[in-house]
Amino acid sequence: MxxxxxxxxxxxxxxxxxxxxxxxxxxxxxxxREMWSLSAGTLKFLIVLSMxxxxxxxxxxxxxxxxxxxxxxx
Numbered sequence: 001m002x003x004x005x006x007x008x009x010x011x012x013x014x015x016x017x018x019x020x021x022x023x024x025x026x027x028x029x030x031x032x033r034e035m036w037s038l039s040a041g042t043l044k045f046l047i048v049l050s051m052x053x054x055x056x057x058x059x060x061x062x063x064x065x066x067x068x069x070x071x072x073x074x
Contacts, residue, residue, distance in 0.1 A: 002059040010063045012047045015040055 019040025026032040051061050067073040 002054075003052055003062065004059050004061045006032075006051070006061050008051055009061060009064055010065075012044055014036055015044045015047065054058075 019036055022036040023033050024039075026036060054061055064073045
C-alpha cells in the first residue's frame with residue numbers, strides 16, 4: 001500500500017467550508033445560493049474524482065497539518 005502526500009483532501013474540505021460561507025453571504029438571493037451550492041458540489045466531486053485512480057490502485061492519500069505526538073497527527 002503506497003501513501004501519497006497531497007493537498008487534495010484538505011482542498012475537498014475547504015471547498016465545503018467556502019461554499020457554506022458563500023451560501024450564507026448570499027441569503028437574500030435564492031438563485032445565487034443555488035449557484036454556490038451546485039458549484040461547490042461539482043468542484044468537490046471533481047476533486048474526489050481526481051483522487052480515485054490512486055485510491056483504486058491501493059494507495060492512500062493523506063495530508064498532515066500538524067503532528068501532535070509520534071503517531072498522532074491532524
